[in-house]
Amino acid sequence: MMVTADGMVTPCCFASGHLGSLHEATAEAIWNGPIAMELRQFIKADKIHPVCAGAPCKFVQNALAANTAGKDSEDNGVNTLIFVEALYLEANPDVKIAIENGQFKSGLDHFEQYGRSECRRLKL
Numbered sequence: 001m002m003v004t005a006d007g008m009v010t011p012c013c014f015a016s017g018h019l020g021s022l023h024e025a026t027a028e029a030i031w032n033g034p035i036a037m038e039l040r041q042f043i044k045a046d047k048i049h050p051v052c053a054g055a056p057c058k059f060v061q062n063a064l065a066a067n068t069a070g071k072d073s074e075d076n077g078v079n080t081l082i083f084v085e086a087l088y089l090e091a092n093p094d095v096k097i098a099i100e101n102g103q104f105k106s107g108l109d110h111f112e113q114y115g116r117s118e119c120r121r122l123k124l
């Protein structure tokens with residue numbers, strides 16, 4: 001778990017969602033709380049929990065790669081993650097500039113060539 005300066009608890013440094021707040025519960029209560037328990041169940045089932053959606057970690061990125069390879073998310077047990085061009089460019093303004101300069105055809109083009117291996121954020 002990770003605690004941010006404002007007391008919010010996240011499962012790791014990649015996740016954009018929270019498990020709870022230390023202003024409202026103890027770390028032990030959050031660790032054993034419903035969101036953390038559900039998150040562990042999702043991971044054990046090879047599914048992406050909403051707390052982790054869009055995270056640049058290997059688990060989420062591998063699921064995205066499986067989806068972009070055309071695999072059915074129902075077949076491999078991974079929730080569907082959709083690459084959203086506008087969100088990717090918002091999170092990676094340098095890519096937007098590179099596209100304007102003609103270096104890439106699109107954000108997806110950049111993601112497939114570099115973004116995935118660089119663990120770029122898919123959204124802010």
Ligand code: SF4
Binds near residue numbers: 011013014
């Ligand atoms: S799946 Fe990724 S974002 Fe979610 S807890 Fe694990 S490392 Fe963090």
